[in-house]
Amino acid sequence: MIDQEKIRKAVALLLEGIGEDPGREGLAETPDRVARMYGEIFSGMDADAAEPLAKVFAVGDSEMVLEKDIVFYSMCEHHMMPFYGKAHIAYIPDGKVLGLSKLARTVEIYARRLQLQERMTGQIADAVMEHLSPRGVMVVLEAEHMCMTMRGVKKPGSRTVSMAVRGAFEGDSGLQERFFRMLQM
Ligand SMILES: Nc1nc2c(ncn2[C@@H]2O[C@H](COP(=O)(O)OP(=O)(O)OP(=O)(O)O)[C@@H](O)[C@H]2O)c(=O)[nH]1
Numbered sequence: 001m002i003d004q005e006k007i008r009k010a011v012a013l014l015l016e017g018i019g020e021d022p023g024r025e026g027l028a029e030t031p032d033r034v035a036r037m038y039g040e041i042f043s044g045m046d047a048d049a050a051e052p053l054a055k056v057f058a059v060g061d062s063e064m065v066l067e068k069d070i071v072f073y074s075m076c077e078h079h080m081m082p083f084y085g086k087a088h089i090a091y092i093p094d095g096k097v098l099g100l101s102k103l104a105r106t107v108e109i110y111a112r113r114l115q116l117q118e119r120m121t122g123q124i125a126d127a128v129m130e131h132l133s134p135r136g137v138m139v140v141l142e143a144e145h146m147c148m149t150m151r152g153v154k155k156p157g158s159r160t161v162s163m164a165v166r167g168a169f170e171g172d173s174g175l176q177e178r179f180f181r182m183l184q185m
């Protein structure tokens with residue numbers, strides 16, 4: 001559970017630490033604003049992917065389903081700076097499909113935490129496997145990390161691509177190629 005009072009105190013201290021006066025007019029409400037903002041951008045801390053993934057629809061035989069270009073914003077756990085980009089998720093149903101919005105809701109749950117891109121990629125794949133039990137799932141995330149663009153090595157435009165495969169996609173380069181072909185369509 002997010003402790004807004006602790007965040008407010010920490011932000012006031014942070015302002016002092018960078019040499020600001022937390023009491024000056026423009027900053028007076030900043031600790032409270034940041035606490036509310038963190039409540040929003042870390043809302044995934046209190047969320048469980050079991051909830052969006054609980055509602056499924058029965059289907060007969062079905063081919064690969066790809067939900068692509070799901071925009072996400074997350075925060076890297078090393079610098080607490082944003083990383084953001086797109087998630088692409090494919091699964092091969094085994095008699096059940098998800099409501100279309102549910103994969104995007106699952107991405108939101110894992111993005112709105114302090115994250116590592118690779119861990120988030122695996123968590124999305126594992127959640128879909130666990131709750132939908134499809135024949136297989138493949139997740140690709142592409143993102144720009146502000147800790148690499150605004151500071152540090154300063155390489156704007158560089159993107160990190162991560163992928164996770166589970167079930168039928170594991171070791172099946174043909175299926176993985178079909179994923180990338182569908183992504184390009
Ligand atoms: N693998 C991985 N690395 C990340 C992610 N987000 C940030 N990083 C990296 O985490 C590393 C932290 O490295 P450190 O050497 O501990 O920190 P630093 O001195 O600030 O490093 P620089 O960013 O190189 O200045 C950096 O290389 C970041 O680019 C992520 O999602 N996945």
Ligand SMILES: [Zn+2]
Pocket residue numbers: 076077078079080081145147148
């Ligand atoms: Zn970082």
